[in-house]
Amino acid sequence: MTDGGGSSGAGDTGTETATPTETATPTEPATESGTGTAPATEPGDDGGDGELRHRFDSQVDFSSDQLDLEFPETEFLQPASTSVKLKVFGRDLRFDDRAEHEMWSFETENGERSFPGPLIRAREGQILHATVNPSMGPHTVHWHGLEPDPRNDGVGHTSFEIGGTYTYQWKPEQGEPGDANCGTAGTYFYHCHVNTTLHAQMGMFGPLIIDPVAHPDYPVSPGARRAFVDGPEYDIDTEAILIPYSLDPRWHELGHAAGLSGEDVGLNRFQPKHFYLLGGELARRPTGRERVWGLSALRANVEGNGRKPTLLRVLNANYLPNLIRITDESGAPARIAEVISHDGRAYRDTSVPGTPARPIAEAGAPLMTSTLAFGAAERYDLLLRPPAPGRYRLEVSWKDWITGRVVGRRTVTITAS
């Protein structure tokens, strides 16, 4: 919407922005229909003032009757620092166990169809534009863990679903050295938020990484990057992401809107039969059409001679709890993983109020481990610090979320050199 007016009556242009006068006047409290003065309307109705509003009579209505807009406009559009274009594809893809499954995911502008979706990478303080053209819509893109304003958060319940095209706009907050309360750098993911349980399982997600802003007090060595503004440096060449994903083939027979009309299609029963480790070294993601990016091996730097440690980003992209165990060649637990952040938040020492909250390793308490337990959608950033060259085994297990019984297991070798 460019004219800013509320009287155009163009019901397809999305929500209006209240003027400062309107928001500052303490009139009647808003009701579920929106303004307190307009009559209750049917979902999607235009109350006469060009403003779309919804009313949900049941849970099913709430889930199924999201506002679906063809071409919502990006409000307060700013020049982009970086921009990406995403389309949606549906396709049978072959996995590393030779099974083929129907997958839906995001493809790049030039037709790269890969699962998971393309890596989106931005730096703190940059304005990102992500233009989405779902074509098989409606779909959305939710930026999981970031907190854009509601229009750009990609949650249909608080904004709209997209039938045509929309450009999401957001700007990750910059970090400050020693400040535990700001900064965004870390590992995230994006996923569709339409019929979310199904669409995420179908493959509509991809990795999202926010890099820290450069700070003059924290220079960066050649070939390295910092994990967060005053965080440790890591080696760009071996940086990798590990994405445990499990798959229930029954779900992959369902349609776009399965379950949204109140019918029971069993989305409360996730019974995976396949267990996959997706991802790999970010610098070596295979290109080409229609393939699964599967993780078969990892490398880890032994520090020295100017080499920085390897950063392993971990993303649980399925509905079961995962457990990682790292062992050495004799099978003994190997505490070579240093946990430096979780869900895009750095671990800092906040024990003394009023003093800089340093990264915990710098404060003398590095969190070294051989095991990591993490649930759906959680992300952890691990620095791998093998003490000497050799081989390690990283085992991922999937656990039943009620009984805790291990239902799937995969392993990869970490070669330390």
Ligand SMILES: [Cu+2]
């Ligand atoms: Cu979707």
